[in-house]
Amino acid sequence: MASSSNLINALFIFVLAGFIGFEVIRRVSPLLHTPLMSLTNALDAIAVVGAIVLVGEHKSSLSAALGFIAVIAATSNIVGGFMITDRMLKMFKSSRPAAKP
Amino acid sequence: MTAELAGNQVFIEILYLVASVLFILSLKWMSSPTTARHGIWAGEIGMLLAICGTLLHHGIIDYRLIAIGLVLGTIIGVPLGRVAMTAVPQRTALSHTFGALCVTLVGSAEFYLRSPDISPFMMAVLSIEVILGGLTVTGSLMAAGKLQEILPQRPLTYKGQNFVNFLLLAVAIGIAVFLVLHPGARNLFPFMILIALAFGVLLIIPIGGADMPTVISLLNSYAGLSAAAMGFVLNSKLLIIAGALDGSSGMVLSIIMSKAMNRSFTNVLFGAFGQVQASAAGAQEERPVRRATAEEAAAILSAANKVIVVPGYGMAVAQAQHKVRELYDSLTKRGVEVRFAIHPVAGRMPGHMNVLLAEADIPYDRLIEMDEINGDFPQTDVALVIGANDVTNPAARTDASSPIYGMPILDVDKAHTVMVIKRSMNPGFAGIENPLYYLDNTLMLFGDAKAFVGSIVRELGGAHG
Numbered sequence: 082m083a084s085s086s087n088l089i090n091a092l093f094i095f096v097l098a099g100f101i102g103f104e105v106i107r108r109v110s111p112l113l114h115t116p117l118m119s120l121t122n123a124l125d126a127i128a129v130v131g132a133i134v135l136v137g138e139h140k141s142s143l144s145a146a147l148g149f150i151a152v153i154a155a156t157s158n159i160v161g162g163f164m165i166t167d168r169m170l171k172m173f174k175s176s177r178p179a180a181k182p
Numbered sequence: 183m184t185a186e187l188a189g190n191q192v193f194i195e196i197l198y199l200v201a202s203v204l205f206i207l208s209l210k211w212m213s214s215p216t217t218a219r220h221g222i223w224a225g226e227i228g229m230l231l232a233i234c235g236t237l238l239h240h241g242i243i244d245y246r247l248i249a250i251g252l253v254l255g256t257i258i259g260v261p262l263g264r265v266a267m268t269a270v271p272q273r274t275a276l277s278h279t280f281g282a283l284c285v286t287l288v289g290s291a292e293f294y295l296r297s298p299d300i301s302p303f304m305m306a307v308l309s310i311e312v313i314l315g316g317l318t319v320t321g322s323l324m325a326a327g328k329l330q331e332i333l334p335q336r337p338l339t340y341k342g343q344n345f346v347n348f349l350l351l352a353v354a355i356g357i358a359v360f361l362v363l364h365p366g367a368r369n370l371f372p373f374m375i376l377i378a379l380a381f382g383v384l385l386i387i388p389i390g391g392a393d394m395p396t397v398i399s400l401l402n403s404y405a406g407l408s409a410a411a412m413g414f415v416l417n418s419k420l421l422i423i424a425g426a427l428d429g430s431s432g433m434v435l436s437i438i439m440s441k442a443m444n445r446s447f448t449n450v451l452f453g454a455f456g457q458v459q460a461s462a463a464g465a466q467e468e469r470p471v472r473r474a475t476a477e478e479a480a481a482i483l484s485a486a487n488k489v490i491v492v493p494g495y496g497m498a499v500a501q502a503q504h505k506v507r508e509l510y511d512s513l514t515k516r517g518v519e520v521r522f523a524i525h526p527v528a529g530r531m532p533g534h535m536n537v538l539l540a541e542a543d544i545p546y547d548r549l550i551e552m553d554e555i556n557g558d559f560p561q562t563d564v565a566l567v568i569g570a571n572d573v574t575n576p577a578a579r580t581d582a583s584s585p586i587y588g589m590p591i592l593d594v595d596k597a598h599t600v601m602v603i604k605r606s607m608n609p610g611f612a613g614i615e616n617p618l619y620y621l622d623n624t625l626m627l628f629g630d631a632k633a634f635v636g637s638i639v640r641e642l643g644g645a646h647g
Binding site: 087088090091094095096098099100101102103105106107108109110111112113114115116117118119120121122123124125126127128129130131132133134135136137138139140141143144145147148149150151152153154155156157158159160161162163164165166167168169170171172173174175176177 | 201205206208209210212213214215216218219221222225226228229232233235236237239241242243244245247248250251252254255256258259260261262263264265267270273274277278280281283284285287288290291292294295303398399402405406409410412413414416417418419420421422423424425426427428429430431432433434435438524526529531532533534536537540541543545546547548549551
């Protein structure tokens, strides 16, 4: 499965995605660095897909058990990460529309 | 090669591709507060597509256990999404722990499923995955403990600390190399993980509270890179992309944070900042300072045209941000231009101060970053420093012997009048004497930040009505 062409493909993807990451993140306003980190955290929890396959395929009880804990850990990051990012971003308001009386 | 993929498999890969694009858009939209919430939706939709796609995977036979895991994860995740804004740094550190835990567990499971039939390259990546993952699990847990103040914030150092750390890392890498050559050595694998876990603890022990913004960013990067390594192991392009995005995001933030503290990565990890300064703070002399009352402060503020507030973490500790908002409202109503100067390391993680002020309903276009506002201090009537210390220390510009010499600071001393709200003359978090307090244009307002700002607001209201 891990042929050398797969490896080269994977390296290409990794390096290119890293570049996109650097360029995109550099443009993020410093205002939003905290929500940025909680958002990337939630996105990173996409690792849950690997854990889901481990649990679902149930190839051994060890792999299913480790996968099960991994699913819980990653899911808590997805749910918590998106929730807190949303809460934070809702708080950012501009002074332009209406100044408080 | 692609011809071998079943139709179902092609569909799943396309869902993953769409998810990858949505993830990149999600980060792109974070560039401005006006589009940022689209970013969350893009991320959520991408995540949903990816998970649904994975559930279609033909090898999956047991859906019950997956469902239980998803539900339990949600039950843990919801309270973590509802913590107070002051607790966001430790929540973030904890979520790095969870992310890395997932990666480490999946890596371990893959090892035992495949061993001894693992190619050298695959074993090398798997080792990187579990070593980076393992040290992030315990390292982030330690960071969360320090931020939550369960663990002591000051750096714990001992002689030969760096040597011990390097030795541990070397042993872990040694085991990894052995496993690359002999992937059937199943008994050695747990030792590699145990050493990585121990290394994570020892790595964070010598790091002081003031360096937490850099450390959190660095651990964020490690969590991302370990996930990318997991993507190599599972041959999942989506995971490689998400991991690379997270890894580079953490790296960019670490670089910004280190620059803001004028430190190199190696210095943060191996320096134990607090130690150096304790000795530097030794030589102190009693010097006169000028004091002012809330009444005097209110009179000066109301006569000003331009005011810049410099908030520090001390303001958040005193829970003064809502009183500061009242002050902002009151002065703005009188036609005073009030802005907030945000140092990159104000607060306990990158951008933390902005969130704390936004929570208090201060509009985000009033929050100005350091490089943008520093040129305006000479034309500013009053700089009001609340709970900030080292980031206003002019010694960073002038005194080559100061431990913070070279660190970029907010040039508050150039304002016509500087007012500093402070409990006492004790040196701050890092223990460095601040010459700002003895300048002729500086007025010291001694007291609790919340109470003092509250009485200024009352004085302003009284003078008005």
